[in-house]
Amino acid sequence: MSVGERAIRLEYLPEYVFGEAAEPLALALPPTMEILQAPLAPQTGPLAFLWDLVPQGRGRQHLAGLLGISDQDPARDLFLAQHGAFAPIGRLRLDTAVRFYEEHAASTPAPGFTLDDMVHRTDAFLEQLSVHGMLAAGTPGVQGVAPKFLLTQDETERWYPDVALPEARARAHWIVKLPRGRHETDFRILRHEAIYLQVAAACGLRSIDRPLHREGMLFLPRFDRRIEGGRVVRLHQETLATLAQMPGFGRSACLFDATERLARHATHPEIEISEFLCRDVLNRALRNPDNHLRNTSVQQLPDGTVQLTPLYDLGPMYLDRELIARASAWRGANNETLDDWNAILERLAIEEAIKPSVAQALVAFAETQLPRLVERLAALEADADIIEACKPAIEAQIRGLRRVDTDA
Structure with missing residues (x-):
């Protein structure tokens, strides 16, 4: 080059x-x-x-x-x-x-x-x-x-x-x-990133289930490296921005484009699309608006499998003093933002054969995982005000997903 x-x-x-x-x-x-x-x-x-x-x-x-x-x-x-x-x-x-x-x-x-x-x-x-x-x-x-x-x-x-x-x-x-800065809020966000990652793992999502948080430092095991037979194996990893062929930084993105690119390259599209959509639900439920395409990546395993990496950069970013807004959205034909999951699934350009199972995965996530978020946050000693701030968002996601048509 x-x-x-x-x-x-x-x-x-x-x-x-x-x-x-x-x-x-x-x-x-x-x-x-x-x-x-x-x-x-x-x-x-x-x-x-x-x-x-x-x-x-x-x-x-x-x-x-x-x-x-x-x-x-x-x-x-x-x-x-x-x-x-x-x-x-x-x-x-x-x-x-x-x-x-x-x-x-x-x-x-x-x-x-x-x-x-x-x-x-x-x-x-x-x-x-x-x-x-x-x-x-x-x-x-x-x-x-x-x-x-x-x-x-x-x-x-x-x-x-x-x-x-x-x-x-x-x-x-x-x-x-x-932490991003030295303000008390920056330390709170970092501490809750450890909590949020454990909550995601408890929900069955691909996540780091044992992050270590000590004295304002968050220790995360790397998932782009493995030790096999005494040697370091480096895994290919690229962001969704790369997969969607979007260079540069700070760009807004359409989640339809990103999801369709993921489906095109993933070894098991049905599994990865379900995972990706459930992550979007969890981001909304836990009030993490920081969803730009560099905050999600794919990896290629040694056997050639292409899949989403474990979650990272997941925290209560609604607290951030820079007022972070969602950078990626489900945009319709007229660039309007779609929030109805039936409309999103209908517009999603993936194989029709896998749409029902993706819809079923979303409904199952709403029925079995979202109702336990408050309990899991409390068990991991999340701050009470953050739990209270998430409750309306959690309920909104449950209501929206209960209306999903799983037979479409």
């Missing part, structure tokens, strides 16, 4: 096209000998996967400072990726970024640190993050506003910046997330 001033040129090497295990850069971009050229800032297209590699949040700010450029200029997105995509989520990385990291990271091995070092922000923890340059202000490989670190545990359960530990010693991989 080469990036010019105005265009990107991309081509697969022959060994990726004709090899026994040819793997795509993105699900919508299968390996071929075709040379692809596209504008540097396309509105849509298969090069959307590059924006999954672009640093955001604190990592973007830190990297832009190292490069002497503005972190606010969208035109520098791919320039930042060329320097920051040295160990992003998923199995892709850019060689230019790897070289940049190697030039700026310390040559001495990191001694590692303990859980107590992290939660108490000890000098040992902060020094190691500082020594490893770009990791100090939030790993550029993780997107989102909240500061995040990619950390790896060794055989003694000590923690290291991800790329600072040799892979042969890796035993577990984590994302460690801090």
Whole structure:
């Protein structure tokens, strides 16, 4: 891949096209000998996967400072990726970024640190993050506003910046997330993200069922990495924005388009569409409006199965002081927002044969899971005011889903 001033040129090497295990850069971009050229800032297209590699949040700010450029200029997105995509989520990385990291990271091995070092922000923890340059202000490989670190545990359960530990010693991989800011509300949202993820798992959705929240830090096991036979296996992961071929950030999206793309690429469309729609219901019931397409991803398992990743970035974002609104909606023919599930299912362009089972999954979710949300939130010690704020939304979703026609 080469990036010019105005265009990107991309081509697969022959060994990726004709090899026994040819793997795509993105699900919508299968390996071929075709040379692809596209504008540097396309509105849509298969090069959307590059924006999954672009640093955001604190990592973007830190990297832009190292490069002497503005972190606010969208035109520098791919320039930042060329320097920051040295160990992003998923199995892709850019060689230019790897070289940049190697030039700026310390040559001495990191001694590692303990859980107590992290939660108490000890000098040992902060020094190691500082020594490893770009990791100090939030790993550029993780997107989102909240500061995040990619950390790896060794055989003694000590923690290291991800790329600072040799892979042969890796035993577990984590994302460690801090609050978006220092306001009390930011800490509440992060604590409830741990609660919400457990509630989602209890509802039968694909979620992290044992997140660890300690002293204003949220520890989440990574699901793009596995340890198999003593080696690290990287799973392909891409956001729904990439799947829908929507580059850039901050874009509103139509959930019909995203769902239809998911159905097209998922190995088991019936299961994944049911999961996706139930997640949308849960987002509404628990008052999480932060539903842009980068907050949902798909992954490809080693056996080739394409499915939604576990849930992430699920919390009571209605509390956020930036007044976050739903970025993605079910939009009708005249761009109106649809809320009636019968109308949504009727308009959804997926195989007619699977629509009844998808409808049945939604109704079952309303009948067996939604009525228990308040109980589950209370059992996990969610704040009383958040539970009360969710009750009307939960009831609204139950009423709406009880009207779904499961025979359509």
